[in-house]
Amino acid sequence: MDKILVTGSAGQLGTELIQMLCEVYGPDAIIASDINHNAAKKFPFCSFIALDVMDQVSLRKVIISENVTQVYHLAAVLSASAEQKPLMAWDLNMDSLLILLDLAKELKLDKIFWPSSIAVFGKESPKENTGQNSVQTPNTVYGISKMAGERWCDYYHQHHHVDVRSIRFPGLIGYKAKPGGGTTDYAVDIFHKAISGASFQSFLKKDTRLPMMYMPDAIQATLDLMEAPKESITVRSSYNLAAMSFTPEEIYLELKKYYPDFSINYVPDYRQEIAANWPQTIDDLQARKDWNWQSKFDLSQMTKDILTNLPNWLD
Numbered sequence: 001m002d003k004i005l006v007t008g009s010a011g012q013l014g015t016e017l018i019q020m021l022c023e024v025y026g027p028d029a030i031i032a033s034d035i036n037h038n039a040a041k042k043f044p045f046c047s048f049i050a051l052d053v054m055d056q057v058s059l060r061k062v063i064i065s066e067n068v069t070q071v072y073h074l075a076a077v078l079s080a081s082a083e084q085k086p087l088m089a090w091d092l093n094m095d096s097l098l099i100l101l102d103l104a105k106e107l108k109l110d111k112i113f114w115p116s117s118i119a120v121f122g123k124e125s126p127k128e129n130t131g132q133n134s135v136q137t138p139n140t141v142y143g144i145s146k147m148a149g150e151r152w153c154d155y156y157h158q159h160h161h162v163d164v165r166s167i168r169f170p171g172l173i174g175y176k177a178k179p180g181g182g183t184t185d186y187a188v189d190i191f192h193k194a195i196s197g198a199s200f201q202s203f204l205k206k207d208t209r210l211p212m213m214y215m216p217d218a219i220q221a222t223l224d225l226m227e228a229p230k231e232s233i234t235v236r237s238s239y240n241l242a243a244m245s246f247t248p249e250e251i252y253l254e255l256k257k258y259y260p261d262f263s264i265n266y267v268p269d270y271r272q273e274i275a276a277n278w279p280q281t282i283d284d285l286q287a288r289k290d291w292n293w294q295s296k297f298d299l300s301q302m303t304k305d306i307l308t309n310l311p312n313w314l315d
C-alpha cells in the first residue's frame with residue numbers, strides 16, 4: 001500500500017492533519033512521525049515512527065521500507081522560538097527541507113507538502129492585501145528560512161519535476177494541540193485563559209492586526225491543494241492563503257461576549273517587533289482561482305466552535 005508520511009506530527013498543524021488524513025485515506029495509509037518518541041501516544045489510530053528529519057539515512061530508509069509515496073513535511077521551528085536559537089532554527093528549517101527535496105527527486109516521490117508562512121513578508125511588503133508576488137523582505141530567521149525554502153521548492157519543481165506544493169499559512173488557531181513558539185500563538189492561549197477564568201496578558205499591542213485562520217480551514221486547504229490536478233497549480237513557491245484578520249483587542253471582545261468577567265492587559269515583548277513587520281491582510285486570489293480555495297470560518301464562527309469543543313477536549 002502507498003503510504004503518506006507526516007513529519008512534525010505532534011505540532012499544532014500535524015495533530016489535526018493526521019486525523020483528517022486518516023479519515024480521508026484510511027489509518028493504514030498514514031505514518032505519523034516526530035522527533036519526540038513520546039508523541040506516539042497521540043496517534044494510537046495509525047502508525048508512528050520516531051524520526052529526526054535531519055537524519056537523511058533514516059528518512060531514506062523509512063521512505064523505502066514503508067513504501068512512502070507522499071510526505072507532508074511539517075517539522076520546523078516557528079518564528080518566536082527561532083529568534084531564540086537562530087542557527088539551529090535555520091539548519092533545521094532549511095536542511096530538513098533540502099534533504100527531503102533531494103530524496104523526492106532520487107526516489108521519485110509522488111507529492112510533497114511543505115508549509116510556508118506570512119512570515120516571508122516584511123517591513124517593505126504592502127501591509128494590506130499583500131499579494132502573491134509582493135516584495136519579500138523577512139527580518140526573522142523563520143521568515144528568511146521560509147522565503148529560501150519557497151525558492152528551493154520552485155527550483156526542485158522546475159529542474160527535477162518534484163511535485164512539491166506549499167501554502168503560506170497565516171496564524172493558525174486550533175484547540176487540539178498546544179501552540180509551539182509562534183508569534184500568533186497568543187490567539188490560541190487566550191481561549192484557554194478565558195475558559196479557565198484566568199485573565200490574559202497579551203504579548204502584542206491591542207491594535208496589532210494579523211492574518212489568522214481556524215485550523216479546520218487550514219487542514220481543508222492543505223488537502224484541497226494536494227488533491228488538485230497538477231496542471232491547475234501555477235505557483236510552485238507557495239500560495240498566499242487568507243481567512244480572517246483580527247487584533248488582540250478584537251478577539252478579546254469576541255470572547256468577552258461569552259465570558260463577561262474576562263480581562264486582558266497588554267505587555268508587548270520582542271514578538272511585537274516580529275508581528276509589526278508582517279502583513280495585516282492577505283490577497284489569496286491565486287489560490288481561489290487555481291484550486292477553488294474558500295475559507296469557512298470567520299472570528300465569530302471560530303470562537304463559537306472552539307468554545308463549544310475545547311472544554312470537552314480538555315476533560
Ligand code: AKB
Nearest residue numbers: 078079117182183184
Ligand atoms: C508563527 O507565528 O510563527 C506562525 C506563523 C505565522 O507562521 N504561526
